[in-house]
Amino acid sequence: MAFLALIELLGRMHPLLVHLPIGFLIFGIFLIFYSKKENNLLPAVRLAVILGLLAAIASAISGWLLYQSEGFAFETVRGHLIAGVITSILSGWLLWVSHRRTAVDRSIKWISAALGIALLITGHLGGNLTHGDDYLVEVLPEPVQSWLGYEPEAPKPIALDPDQWQEALVYEDLVMPILQQNCVSCHSPKNKKGGLMLTSIEAIQQGGENGPVLTKENPLESPLVARMLLPLDHEDHMPPKEKRQPEKAHIELLKAWIAAGADFSKTLGAAGIEKNLLIPFFKKESIPDFPITDLPPIPVDSLKVFAEKGILVEPISLDNSLLKVSCINFADFTDADWEMLEGIGSHIAWLDLSGTAVSDSLMVHVAGLPNLTVLKLSNTALRGILLEKLNANTNLKRLYLNQTEVDWNTLEVLKTHPSLMGLFAYNTPASKSETPDWAKKWGIKLETGGYQLPVVETEKVVY
Template identity: 30%
Template structure:
């Protein structure tokens, strides 16, 4: 039995010795080492195994310090040796897995450097200590000094690892701040971002997104870094139904690996989520004062709870809604929340324009006696929907900015006895519609900026006494910019008969567009008067113009003309398992992916070239092949270095038709964008087309992943 035990110890010791040697080798050649896909799982075991050596080695270290004399009955040589051996082995495993994990994106800075080298030192000292047990009797002073120094290493290394994983203030974040540390900001002086939004980001987000640890290449320490975003793009986008990455990931299920903050971290409260969504929806301004907001605004309500304030909230004499009913009616894109703590009043925000229906408003009628504020900005609300809204008898504030109402049914809202504020900015209301609001019983304030009303009509409204009309800032020296026009087509793969439609929320606005890739101007570009069709792959660019306004920013959308139906597709080399989409059919399924590399609709190639056959049952008269691809510089996704198009009657009789050598990104290249490569060749009948796209072998020196292999992403291919 003793022999088998000794053999067991020898095997464990030798394996730990081997791991330490391998670790030293990898550290020496770290700059040349690229972690293969299969090894990444070993790195992610690091959080699972690191606690075991910490505990075991601390026990052994304290045991050595406490032993006071030779022959003590409290010392067991056999047990102590096993304890140190287990600690030595698990320390080597933890150090090796930690080294592998450190090669992933998102870990950088001084904390990582010191944690990595302390981890290696702990592993090496552990095996050296075990090897020299015979010379380090536990009751001698030198052993106790070694143990004390080793415990210090364990504490410092563990502390740095905790900072990397959870942030520097993880242990104390649940504790209330000392009274002297709480910022004394009056409501009148408070700023929305600085005093409300930033503290939430600092407490719940920045531990994973800072200069030491930037998951997804995203850092949040400054306003500039927030605006820049990460490798997946910008954090917010009010043109999207879900308002972009920041808000959409907060709403994902907790078990979803993309949910933020991840499981195990302190989660945002419902009030904090509403705060961030309202801030983004309101334009994500960094300079906005809380005092400029209406008391019904959810941001203002949040500020009252967090900062306090001299203004008193309206007292409501109705009962609170049933909590189960509120929970049942809450959806991901229709948020219902109390106006403030302990208040029976509710406010509702809508977010998903694409899926919005009139029934979404009607479905809230069970709460009509508690809803006092409703924000329908940018939803496709029609004039007929105002009849439903007129049933919400407790409604005080209604926001209809940039909706589709024309104003002809505004009188329906006269049935609301408590309505004090309505916002009609960016709608098509006429002067007569707006003037009729004077007869509303409780209405005090109306917002009508960016409407079709002329300067003279707005001046006429300003003369009215009962209601305060907010028309926006105007002067002889300041001209405002228009919002961009809206390209209404959601599908970007179109036939020659599909109409391309555009609109603008402000009536009287002229939309100018181009189809040749040039920037639209107000003089020579085409004027949009009705929907049009395209006959080839086309990048539609458009701007809005109107007298008395600056032209809008450009909006563009690339439309792919649907080509020949490809009967079958066969990938010659497989896509990477992480980005395999639907397999072969992905490049001919007529589904265009968004710019998110994790959308599940991209085929990703790194170790293999992209090589595929396109097969037709009957020969087609082909003259071009278009490849739809992705560039995400931060995500290591580059254009291919070479694209080849081959064609013939079958797989064995192919000839080279076209070679394309794409231009590589430079340091200043925008992070993420679609790529379109069109290969034109002499028209000929083909039954088989072979495509080849070769990934970049080594990322350039300016890239964070310099020397590593780039990805190639493909989602669609079109013939003619």
């Protein structure tokens, strides 16, 4: 065991050792082209080339040990290996020729030029192994990358439709993106560490040098998951601790997939994956589009008066004259204070009155806001008796009534709203009672809570 550890240690010294021959040989090449008849530097050239050749041999040995211990595919290291051998041969040839000359001549310069090119190619291919073959070009603009023949391929995003999640494919829409994000940097045709590739169904089913990585219906016996659950500093933990680690939700999904038989073609519904495991993968709610208007922007100086009252008023974007208004720092804001906002009412697109002292009577004023798109009334004394007034807000798309006293009878008046897309009513009488049939069939995003996240294995670990 100690001997194997020593071999692996020597292999991992390869990235350190390769800089020695590069430095010595570049120094020797510089001396060759700097050398003149009147200042013959050939003895110094010989010394530099000897040291470079010895360091190149040591680097080649450590590189071979690294290749054996880290499980790189030969196709991955072949170019770097061949270029390294050529570099060593040219170094030896330059040393032999320099010992047969009394001064730097044309033949020495030609050999040193070829050696310089070989060094450049060897170093470039070695850098590709460490950082990826797009390391130098990934910082360039995409049109330049395309011109150079590089088409960056981002991992497939995970974004399930909350309403049609059962139709998504478990492997293609979830498992494959998780592996792309966390595993394929080490287990691809380029690296193939441990003889394992996770880039195709066939490769996953085949496994690696240590056998299969999936034990169907037994995730804890499947190396693909079992290694992720090991302590981070365990030598068998995967991915390595210096690499990106999968999220808890990723691991739980992989476990559920394997427990359901690790089928590569089933949908989430057919595989029986529970919805509560999928909540982290649902599409995040985006801010709805705001109306397009020709309203003139309100001067910034005119908005400062609101800040003095504790009201945040700011443009919703740099290219839109509509405003975002928030009174969350003005808890004493009441219906009587609405007159402060009347002058900018036509510009208000986002209104947050959460946690204030407003009442149902305010709905009469809110109904007169022609461009209101988002309305937040959470944690107020609202009972919803005047919610029908909001039907006049033909641009309203999101309504937040969390922690209010609204019930299904008061919410029913909104079922014919012309533009409402989402209604949020957590911790309300409505959320604590059975959802009526009309609400279940309502064509909007209706959220009343009641979700429970599962306890994952990693939360049970005591450190």
